[in-house]
Structure formats: structure tokens, C-alpha cells
Amino acid sequence: MPNSKQYTVVVMANFEETQRIWCEADAVCFDVDSTVCTDEAIDELANYCGVGRQVAECTKAAMGGAMTFRRALTQRLNIIRPTRDQLANFMIDHPPNLTPGVRELVQLLQSRNVPIYLVSGGFQSVIERAAEELEIPSSHIHANKLRFFMDGEYAGFDETQPTSESGGKAAVIKRLKDKCGYKKLVMIGDGATDLEACPPADAFIGFGGNVIREKVQSKAKWYVTDFEELISTLENGAAQEIDH
Structure with a gap:
């Protein structure tokens, strides 16, 4: 019982610290x-190009730890082999499907500079459309870039x-902190690669x-299923600052 009580205290402290850094x-x-x-863009692109099943099998193997991320990315793109025209048409036919609440959360953060x-x-190229809708500058996107031959055929990706x-992702965050001097940088994401980016991120929200x-x-100090929880925490934190 003593050990159980001590463990609970540690978890609560970590949760509260994460909330404080968030605010x-x-x-x-x-x-x-x-x-x-x-959605997952690479899976949607695979379906669009008619190779969804093959790519899903490769994704499953990667998620099981059977290969590195780069090898999995290489294999999946070698199956899809999207042309420049296919990618352009895919983006026309599949506009960004933003998660409910993310627009409001981004606007709130932007209002706080x-x-x-x-x-x-x-x-x-796919993410730029979501960034445009959220008024996030393209220079703030860190993602993979597809390459094409002169005739528009798939030529790989920028390694x-x-x-x-x-x-x-951890490498990107370290560069941002080194370049801009951020002291309370928060990473938000659904996957293991996001979790593993903390540190160098100062806090992670699953x-x-x-x-x-x-x-x-199971490992995130703070795990949410609705962006409204992050919005309300920010707003309540701001209200408490005013009260004081």
C-alpha cells in the first residue's frame, strides 16, 4: 500500500507539471x-492510387517494430509510386479534414502569440493545405518532401x-529550441514518434x-481525446492569472 500511494503522488505531479508548461x-x-x-495521408494516398491493401500490410509490419521508419516509408512509397499528377489530383479530391476543435485551439494559441x-x-505538399487553413506559415512545417522526375514520375523522397x-521529430524540436531559444515547448500527437520527442520537448500531450x-x-503524462480540454485549460489558466 505505501508504494501504491507514492506512485499516485508522482503521477499527479507529472500531470500537473505538464498542465503548467502547457499554460x-x-x-x-x-x-x-x-x-x-x-486521417493518415499516406494511407489515403495509397487508397487513391489503388494500392491501399498492400500499403496497409507494410504499415502493420512497421507498427509492430519490424523495420525502421525510413525503411517503412521507402517500402510504402515504392508500392504507391505516386506521380506528380496523381498527387495534385489527390489533393484536389481530398481537402484537409481538420480534427474538430483544432482550428479554435490554434486560433487561441495564435492570439497568445x-x-x-x-x-x-x-x-x-499535402500538409501545406492544412497549414494554410490554419494560417500557419509554410516555413513552420517540418515534413517529408516527395521528388519527381522531369516527366512527373515518382523519383523518391528527400532523405x-x-x-x-x-x-x-526529436531532431526537429532540438533544432527549434537551439535556434529560437524556446524553454517551454510542447509536443502534441497521437503516435509513438511524438511521445519519443519528449525530451527534447519540455512536455508531451497525447x-x-x-x-x-x-x-x-499509457505513457503520456497528460492524454486527451478532445482539443476542448486543452482550450479550457488555457482559458482557465489565463483567468487565474487575471485573478491574481
């Missing part, structure tokens, strides 16, 4: 697929992007509004 954040990084947007970044293992390999990942839910 005082000087930068926020969002994952995109299944966080800012409701908190810089927002989109850090994703997805594709820059110099840190988000194309395991640990890439998001399960679109899909619940058991590992993230």
Missing part, C-alpha cells in the same frame, strides 16, 4: 496525421529531411481524438 508554452508542435487531421509548428512524417527517419495508441495512452 506557459512559448511554442507548440503538432503532429498532423490523426492529430491535426483526422505562441508560435505553432507542424512536425510530421507525412508530406510537405535529408530529419522527419524521414526514426527520431526525426491525443486520442481520432485513434488511440495504447503505448501513447
